[in-house]
Amino acid sequence: MDFKNSIYYRVGKASDLSGNDRLLYRILEIIPGFLAWITIISIFIFSFFLPFFSAIFIILFDIYWILKTFYLSIYLRQNWKKTKHNISVDWKEKLSNLKYDRIYHMILLPFYNESWEIVEKSISSLLDCEYDKNKFIVVLAGEERNKNHALEIKQKAEKMFLGKFGHIFFTLHPRGIAGEMPGKGSNIAYAAEEARREVLDKNSIKYEDVLVSAYDIDTVSYPQYFECLTWNFLTAEEPLRSSFQPVPVFNNNIWQSPAISRVVAFSATFWQMIQQERGDRLATFSSHSVCFKTLYEIGYWQKNMVSEDSRIFWNSFLAYDGGYKVIPLSYPVSMDANLAPTFWQTLKNIYKQQRRWAWGVENGPYVLFGFIKNKKIPAKKKAKFTFILLEGFWSLSTNPLIIFFLGWLPVMLGGRDFNRTVLSYNLPYITKTLMTISMMGLFLCAIISMSFMPKAPSGYGKFKKITMIAQWILIPITIIIFGAIPALDAQTRLMLGKYMGFWVTPKHRKE
């Protein structure tokens, strides 16, 4: 059976299925949260009843963490060098050896209630790109839920940008379509289909000649991004079986954002950079690109779930029986770090955004269920991705807690007999020492983050620059409060069947 045409292909949650399928999917939804909670509860139980073994586990885990940090920092450094190199490369020159003038770029810019200033900056950055603007199909995708605002943006965009691109096209995603969840996925899926009918078909543009970039509304392109993307597309082994992933750098408003927001934003960037070096385990995230032909074949983004950005990869992976991959571009696009009018609101927004990203756990049951149903995917591939996914969810929600918090439990709960042992006295010292060693990687983070900083606006002096380096001491806090806890929150919600809706990250910029 062709998986793409099966009822399983567009499953959003267990209740979309029935009978045994529904039960199986529900069990798969429970697994990530169950693994996280069983780990945390086990540490408590073992710390109380078998503190010696719990302490040994924690020390082994600390060593594993250091080596993992070291291992990942190698990739971070590699990708940093590669990204810096790619920024300096003249992609136009590289492209000149290829026949590329047939390639169009469709840029989807979905918005809901973001201000004109944000939309305008994003579109203006496209104008600053060096690629032939006549080959740009800019799609501004508004929501009927906020119709007046959408029309206002359309009016302003027409006034300012009409005639400056090959095509600039507006869509208004209707509200209340049955089976859809309001959010980016349903909006851009609608926008892409509208653009196909109204722009591609009417202008006889071949689908295989169009590269679609699904942006966020705050995504700002670097000048040669589209040359880089085109080159990677044209030189890919299987361009129609590939998505293309830039490095999302959340630095548009980085100077104005508070330290916690900056650390969380750069942490996300660094994780993506690390993943770029491990392309075989890379899934699409946030702004990404794909050929329209592929997109059309797989039926666009899924409309009944939240994390459409990574789901589109898994849709394709399952639709093409495992014969699909993400090509890392190691080339940045800029986006906004979390920033709200008040510090407290910023913190709340960071938490909500992190939880929404962690809600990517909803892809876990979808993929595992797809692996069970799609017999054409090689077993080795299934095993590999099952491990990658489960290990990824588990480590996100539990590892920081084990490292920075649960490591002290055997001493606290182990009782008198344990607390008189040499191990009990050594545990805090060893844990502290191993943690300190693992923090060495923060120097690398500080150096790399500085290299991605845009020019400081006037009024931002030396003190601000010092805080840009000193901010990294916040990592133990951010990794728990804005890493493990929102991930555990998301996984617990999925485990309990309390499904999340799409939360639009408010965009705010201070002057």
Added chain:
Amino acid sequence: MIIIKRKLKLIILTAVFLTVSPIIILYATGDILGNGWSLLKTGGIYVAEAPAGSNIYLNNKLKDTTSFFNRNIFIKGLRKGKYEVLVKKEGYNLWTKALTVSDSLVSDANVFMLPEKVELREIYKYILSSGTPTSTITKNKNPEYLDVLSLFTKKTPTIKTTSLSIDFKNNLGTKHSPIMDGKIGLWSEGGKIFSAWFGSNDLAPKYFCMINDCKKTILVTNLIDEPLRINFLPEYSGVAVIALNDKIFAIQIEQNPEKVAQTIYKGNNPDFRVSDGALYIKDGGFIAEVVL
């Protein structure tokens, strides 16, 4: 090629993990390599609460010095046996204790060191005050003196009731109505000073235990005569203060028979009171606060 490189990195790091982990685990559990690669178990001594700048000696060998940030010293890798711990700091009484170290276990030593000359802040009966330059100096009664004096004139000392709601009715407590500090009780019976732990066994302070043997009631000291007054020394945990006919002294509450006692004040029938975390002494008309 990239995959091979990645696998190589993983293999190297796995090898590092497998090599380093046993070493760190053995270090953590106190096992060391002996002759012929045999594993030897060791224990340790934990010296806690030594004043900053104290030298810690073990069997007369200097092991470490405490600092402002680290007043606790953990001496590891000790073979089982008896060790003499000596803590020295200039201007302070010596603190010494014999401790037994067992395999894989740690013996605790809570240091209690008072300055050789305990500082007293005399509370004067009168304070002098003057108004304008032409006015005469007048003597006024010192309100602090009166407050502290009132502590000594009250018949029943005011000690807050404990979670056990036991009030003591005299200066020495009794077995059934001890002087309480949290869940620790203190009383005297014919010159024998006892301390008891009224909490759960697992939460008993370490000084109620020797190795794994924890007692609910321990003998703090055995005096020839009944003391005049006993109480807990403020600012220190597990230290009793005792008034005798000729002095006031402090002694550590310990199951260990070797107790460390240090004199606070010498005088003629001196008395003391503990109030709001301060220790006041009275010797005739002389009243002072002990600077702890």
